[in-house]
Amino acid sequence: MRGPVRWVLWDIKDTLLKVRRSVGEQYYCESVRAGLKLLPTQLETAFRQAYLQHVQLYPNYGITQGMNSQVWWTQVVKNTFSQCGVQDTALLDTLASNLYQNFCGPENWEVFPDSNSVLKSCSALGVKQGVVSNFDSRLEGVLQGCGLLTHFSFLLTSEGAGIRGYLLDRQGHQEHLDVPPQHRLQSLDELPTRLQQETD
Structure with a gap:
């Protein structure tokens, strides 16, 4: 005999939130601010290669290699722009820092139209809700900025818990x-x- 549902555990990216614009477009906007002449498609391709390489070499934000998500993402961004011919180390540092900060708040994230209503409905049913996600340490700030944080009793991220997914x-x-x-x-x-x- 099954008992009543007491908890709903949510993933975040592409479930409740999505990236507002493609990575290539967001990296392109940052490159324009830096005075670079790169194409969004060029940046998207380079990002995918850099991201895949880092996921394979340093899984789970490189926690076992002594890294954290900020160091990990900084390396991904620098690798991306390096592939596009940017070699100035100070400029790479600036691009990486700005892009990491850009994803800390709600500006680059979009809440799906049905997310708020379903979270409210689950709460109204008396169901507790939590997050189990392969997100990094920026999750709490992102959820706060997007107005979703109050729905959750806890947040468990792969970076905080050292979770490895298959x-x-x-x-x-x-x-x-x-x-x-x-x-x-x-x-x-x-x-x-x-x-x-x-x-x-």
Whole structure:
């Protein structure tokens, strides 16, 4: 016999919030402010390569390598612009700092139209709500700025908890290219071996 639902645990990105404009467009706007002549498509391609490389080399924001999300994202941004020919270290520092701060608040995030109403409805039903997400330490500020924070009893991020996720892709669709191969499973039978490799 099932009891009543007491908790709803939410992911954030692409569930309750989405990035307002593409990464290429946002990096482009920052590059224009810096006087650079780059294309959004060029920046988007470079970002995807830099992001994938960092996810593979330094999973979970590089926590096990002594990094944090700010250091991790700073390296991704610098790598992105370096691929586009920007070599001035002071300029790379400025671009990285500005872009990290740009994603700390609500300006670059858009709340889906149904998010507020469903969160309010769940609260009205007496259901407690929490967040379990592969977000970084900026999550609380983002949710506060977007007017969603009061709905949640707790926030658990992969950076704060050291969570490592695995994508179960039984059909081998390879749709989520941002997930490195060592974090992909085609069968749950692979999980014990992967966990053993992580602890060795």
